[in-house]
Amino acid sequence: MNTRYRKTIIAGNWKMNKTATETKKFAEELKPILPKAKRCEVVVCVPACNLSTAVRAFRDMRVSVGAENLYFEKSGAYTGEVSAEMLKDLGVKYVIIGHSERRQLFGETDIIVNKKVHAALEAGLNPIICVGESLEEREMGITLDRITLQVKAALAGVSGDKIRKCVIAYEPIWAIGTGRTATAEQAAEVCNEIRAVIRNMHGARTARSVTIQYGGSMNPSNAEELLAQQDIDGGLIGGAALDPAKFVSIISAANQE
Numbered sequence: 001m002n003t004r005y006r007k008t009i010i011a012g013n014w015k016m017n018k019t020a021t022e023t024k025k026f027a028e029e030l031k032p033i034l035p036k037a038k039r040c041e042v043v044v045c046v047p048a049c050n051l052s053t054a055v056r057a058f059r060d061m062r063v064s065v066g067a068e069n070l071y072f073e074k075s076g077a078y079t080g081e082v083s084a085e086m087l088k089d090l091g092v093k094y095v096i097i098g099h100s101e102r103r104q105l106f107g108e109t110d111i112i113v114n115k116k117v118h119a120a121l122e123a124g125l126n127p128i129i130c131v132g133e134s135l136e137e138r139e140m141g142i143t144l145d146r147i148t149l150q151v152k153a154a155l156a157g158v159s160g161d162k163i164r165k166c167v168i169a170y171e172p173i174w175a176i177g178t179g180r181t182a183t184a185e186q187a188a189e190v191c192n193e194i195r196a197v198i199r200n201m202h203g204a205r206t207a208r209s210v211t212i213q214y215g216g217s218m219n220p221s222n223a224e225e226l227l228a229q230q231d232i233d234g235g236l237i238g239g240a241a242l243d244p245a246k247f248v249s250i251i252s253a254a255n256q257e
Contacts, residue, residue, distance in 0.1 A: 012241025
């Protein structure tokens with residue numbers, strides 16, 4: 001982490017877990033054990049049907065609420081979709097875009113991800129943009145090529161001042177939900193490359209201001225080592241974010257000097 005130049009963000013991605021009732025219970029359990037966020041912002045990204053409950057439940061806890069997805073059109077005949085303006089009106093601050101599960105299971109392309117990034121920024125939301133390579137791509141030695149392409153595509157047409165509102169989350173596909181984790185060195189190498197790509201696009205000042213998270217099975221046992229890396233500014237947490245105690249343990253690791 002480098003808190004001199006950029007914000008540290010610990011964000012939970014609940015995926016398709018927890019009802020609205022369970023969301024309220026999670027907030028009640030989290031409140032008495034949540035440390036004061038001296039060095040990081042805490043975000044909880046919940047299913048769309050839980051957003052209103054989450055905004056109310058976390059309002060007095062200094063916890064920002066994020067959505068897990070959006071559609072890039074403002075309105076129209078798009079049954080089942082949710083627009084950026086709808087999220088903003090609810091009090092949502094962040095939105096996850098381009099998660100590998102959206103790319104793999106629902107066919108989202110780099111072009112769609114880019115459209116969603118623009119829609120989020122236009123509405124005043126902070127996009128958490130996910131990038132990551134498959135195990136096959138890593139074994140082929142093209143990890144950095146794949147990450148570079150994803151970052152460039154996601155940020156295409158985004159001005160330097162708006163890129164400062166973006167968060168990039170490196171999530172190696174082979175480590176998501178598998179219990180496997182990239183080593184601190186592997187994660188740091190990719191996060192450093194992400195910052196280099198942004199630097200080449202918009203200069204050093206913009207690049208050093210962008211928060212870059214690591215996802216992919218970050219948990220209480222490895223969070224401190226990962227967050228000690230210069231270019232890792234937080235985590236996008238999956239399974240551990242469903243448990244208040246485990247989530248707090250990771251937040252505490254980010255709050256250490």
